[in-house]
Amino acid sequence: MGxxxxxxxxxxxxxxxxKDAELEWEHPxxxxxxxxxxxxxxxxxxxxxxxxxxxxxxxxFVVRHPDENAAAVHRWLLERNTRLxxxxxxxxxxxxxxxxGRLPLGAVTPDEVDRILGSVLENADGSxxxxxxxxxASAIRREYAWRTSRGESTRNxxxxxxxxxxxxxxxQGESR
Numbered sequence: 001m002g003x004x005x006x007x008x009x010x011x012x013x014x015x016x017x018x019k020d021a022e023l024e025w026e027h028p029x030x031x032x033x034x035x036x037x038x039x040x041x042x043x044x045x046x047x048x049x050x051x052x053x054x055x056x057x058x059x060x061f062v063v064r065h066p067d068e069n070a071a072a073v074h075r076w077l078l079e080r081n082t083r084l085x086x087x088x089x090x091x092x093x094x095x096x097x098x099x100x101g102r103l104p105l106g107a108v109t110p111d112e113v114d115r116i117l118g119s120v121l122e123n124a125d126g127s128x129x130x131x132x133x134x135x136x137a138s139a140i141r142r143e144y145a146w147r148t149s150r151g152e153s154t155r156n157x158x159x160x161x162x163x164x165x166x167x168x169x170x171x172q173g174e175s176r
């Protein structure tokens with residue numbers, strides 16, 4: 001199989017997988033696909049699939065540069081990298097966190113595209129709250145305080161109640 005056949009087969013495998021999975025996706029340029037993966041912790045993760053002459057590149061934004069505790073966040077990412085399938089955590093020049101991967105075109109099948117998209121979703125969505133806790137705890141506390149001071153909903157911060165609820169004070173709840 002020549003390069004153009006492999007490229008065509010990879011594009012067909014990607015399009016078939018995206019259609020079969022009924023995912024939201026765009027095709028902004030030849031060989032480029034942007035897929036919206038629905039999440040539970042992170043509302044959605046946009047994943048770019050780019051078919052090149054010899055490989056498929058996978059790239060998905062996870063979270064921006066941590067406000068605090070960057071060394072612990074980066075250590076956590078590196079430790080997680082040893083257990084990931086097909087993708088790895090990476091940071092860009094700004095320190096923003098991505099999942100990236102590369103597959104040879106001969107390995108691009110519908111099953112493999114599905115596995116890679118599953119890995120992206122599992123590791124972007126599944127790690128989201130942990131990354132927020134490690135790198136944005138102060139911002140979460142500020143957001144919670146701001147919302148409660150204005151009487152606004154804090155429902156989307158429920159996963160972080162251990163960060164937002166202050167420690168009980170001594171004698172709290174006792175009558176004098």
